[in-house]
Amino acid sequence: xxxxxxxxxxxxxxxxxxxxxxxxxxxxxxxxxxxxxxxxxxxxxxxxxxxxxxxxxxxxxxxxxxxxxxxxxxxxxxxxxxxxxxxxxxxxxxxxxxxxxxxxxxxxxxxxxxxxxxxxxxxxxxxxxxxxxxxxxxxxxxxxxxxxxxxxxxxxxxxxxxxxxxxxxxxxxxxxxxxxxxxxxxxxxxxxxxxxxxxxxxxxxxxxxxxxxxxxxxxxxxxxxxxxxxxxxxxxxxxxxxxxxxxxxxxxxxxxxxxxxxxxxxxxxxxxxxxxxxxxxxxxxxxxxxxxxxxxxxxxx
Amino acid sequence: xxxxxxxxxxxxxxxxxxxxxxxxxxxxxxxxxxxxxxxxxxxxxxxxxxxxxxxxxxxxxxxxxxxxxxxxxxxxxxxxxxxxxxxxxxxxxxxxxxxxxxxxxxxxxxxxxxxxxxxxxxxxxxxxxxxxxxxxxxxxxxxxxxxxxxxxxxxxxxxxxxxxxxxxxxxxxxxxxxxxxxxxxxxxxxxxxxxxxxxxxxxxxxxxxxxxxxxxxxxxxxxxxxxxxxxxxxxxxxxxxxxxxxxxxxxxx
Numbered sequence: 316x317x318x319x320x321x322x323x324x325x326x327x328x329x330x331x332x333x334x335x336x337x338x339x340x341x342x343x344x345x346x347x348x349x350x351x352x353x354x355x356x357x358x359x360x361x362x363x364x365x366x367x368x369x370x371x372x373x374x375x376x377x378x379x380x381x382x383x384x385x386x387x388x389x390x391x392x393x394x395x396x397x398x399x400x401x402x403x404x405x406x407x408x409x410x411x412x413x414x415x416x417x418x419x420x421x422x423x424x425x426x427x428x429x430x431x432x433x434x435x436x437x438x439x440x441x442x443x444x445x446x447x448x449x450x451x452x453x454x455x456x457x458x459x460x461x462x463x464x465x466x467x468x469x470x471x472x473x474x475x476x477x478x479x480x481x482x483x484x485x486x487x488x489x490x491x492x493x494x495x496x497x498x499x500x501x502x503x504x505x506x507x508x509x510x511x512x513x514x515x516x517x518x519x520x521x522x523x524x525x526x527x528x529x530x531x532x533x534x535x536x537x538x539x540x541x542x543x544x545x546x547x548x549x550x551x552x553x554x555x556x557x558x559x560x561x562x563x564x565x566x567x568x569x570x571x572x573x574x575x576x577x578x579x580x581x582x583x584x585x586x587x588x589x590x591x592x593x594x595x596x597x598x599x600x601x602x603x604x605x606x607x608x609x610x611x612x613x614x615x616x
Numbered sequence: 617x618x619x620x621x622x623x624x625x626x627x628x629x630x631x632x633x634x635x636x637x638x639x640x641x642x643x644x645x646x647x648x649x650x651x652x653x654x655x656x657x658x659x660x661x662x663x664x665x666x667x668x669x670x671x672x673x674x675x676x677x678x679x680x681x682x683x684x685x686x687x688x689x690x691x692x693x694x695x696x697x698x699x700x701x702x703x704x705x706x707x708x709x710x711x712x713x714x715x716x717x718x719x720x721x722x723x724x725x726x727x728x729x730x731x732x733x734x735x736x737x738x739x740x741x742x743x744x745x746x747x748x749x750x751x752x753x754x755x756x757x758x759x760x761x762x763x764x765x766x767x768x769x770x771x772x773x774x775x776x777x778x779x780x781x782x783x784x785x786x787x788x789x790x791x792x793x794x795x796x797x798x799x800x801x802x803x804x805x806x807x808x809x810x811x812x813x814x815x816x817x818x819x820x821x822x823x824x825x826x827x828x829x830x831x832x833x834x835x836x837x838x839x840x841x842x843x844x845x846x847x848x849x850x851x852x853x854x855x856x857x858x859x860x861x862x863x864x865x866x867x868x869x
Contacts, residue, residue, distance in 0.1 A: 336836070336841060337840055338838065338839055338840035342838045342839050342857075343838065345617050345618040345619070346618065358840075366852055367842065367852060369847075370833075370847075370852075371832075371833055372842070372843045373833050373834070373835050373841070373844070374833075375664070375665055375666050376665070377662070377663055377665070378662075378665050379665055382835070382843055384841070384842045387845070387852055530665055531665070579835075581836070582666060582835045582836040582837075582840075583665070583666065584657075585620065585708060585836075585838065
């Protein structure tokens with residue numbers, strides 16, 4: 316089931332867990348043997364610690380949820396000192412999701428993470444919708460993404476995956492800019508900007524009014540964007556957005572994703588990621604695919 | 617260790633707005649402490665996407681059974697309450713940290729408001745098993761909110777308030793005369809936030825040790841999504857993982 320995403324990032328299977336939905340992996344070890352996964356992408360980390368947005372940060376929506384956590388994390392240095400030693404020997408790829416609000420923060424953070432032996436890749440988060448200048452400012456224009464990716468590329472020598480925002484007019488254009496600036500892969504989609512209102516109280520349900528929509532409801536949008544991007548770029552595409560089972564995962568691969576991430580579904584079934592690995596295998600056997608990578612882009616139009 | 621277990625609904629008791637669900641597992645249950653909670657998947661309700669966090673009302677380890685007292689608040693809990701005997705109910709458990717066990721000889725008061733009385737049942741039962749007889753102060757809007765009152769009263773001296781005066785002293789739990797007549801070493805509270813804040817304030821005035829059980833809106837229940845945070849002296853803490861039980865000294869109330 317091996318998938319080679321390039322520049323040293325080799326997954327034992329295409330299934331990873333999405334940043335912000337799987338903690339640091341430790342939260343899920345009672346449910347999933349991490350060695351069964353292609354990788355885990357740990358919580359969005361910024362150079363400096365962030366307390367995140369005030370409560371309430373979550374609103375349930377039909378087949379999904381909105382969140383406005385706002386990148387609560389203890390910063391890159393704390394990650395290196397305290398969390399990294401605990402998780403570096405997990406028998407899977409541990410990727411760090413790196414976010415920032417200034418170019419300097421991204422570059423400094425990437426430099427520090429570059430020195431961590433057991434982190435084979437960064438997922439560069441230029442698409443967090445919940446923080447003012449939470450990276451999304453970089454992620455929604457081709458010039459913004461070119462700038463941040465090329466600067467980080469100069470200091471980061473391992474696999475650089477760039478996580479794209481769906482809150483754009485033409486995502487393929489953004490992906491092409493990331494590719495041209497030196498990204499090794501792109502992952503998409505981050506959450507869609509949304510909003511929820513409590514009509515009885517006449518108040519927003521989220522503390523900062525808007526938030527990011529995730530869960531099964533975003534899957535058709537994500538699938539379409541993965542398909543568009545996969546047709547446009549030559550680098551591998553990692554698909555995510557509402558994947559809840561193996562069939563969903565297979566659909567993303569058929570649309571052109573080389574690997575996939577499972578996000579919000581981890582909340583509903585904490586063991587879902589391992590089930591998806593099993594299910595993709597079963598699909599491949601049933602359909603006569605000898606290698607999982609043969610699924611990539613195998614959509615018949 | 618946390619587990620995902622398919623339970624069967626084997627017993628159900630209707631209390632109007634609340635329902636008592638008795639769930640049986642084929643397998644032995646993991647250890648569960650009073651004050652911990654479970655995340656229940658709500659099947660067959662299209663508008664319910666996430667699990668519902670519910671406190672553990674009672675556990676029978678010998679018979680592999682847990683009991684949940686569920687108040688029908690929204691679509692998810694309403695659907696859960698409509699489950700029928702024999703239905704399968706998928707549960708993740710046990711989650712969070714429970715109440716701190718008192719030392720023998722310490723005088724404990726368990727204060728419950730509304731559906732917040734639910735976790736105090738298992739807690740009181742465990743205290744009695746350890747040879748500690750707690751006092752209970754239970755409050756509701758009306759008599760009908762005080763579910764299983766007679767069962768609670770068996771655990772220890774019990775005091776009751778209702779806002780409409782249909783049972784016990786009229787008013788809020790903080791207005792009960794027991795606060796003037798007795799003193800306690802440890803106070804444990806579960807109920808609506810304004811009520812818990814009021815009890816915490818009272819406890820703090822009396823320099824009492826006090827723990828409260830919070831119920832912030834949550835998604836994962838495992839400390840991964842960081843949605844259910846409460847502002848504490850150590851920063852934003854997940855109610856699901858660091859709580860739901862917090863010592864009031866840690867809270868910025």
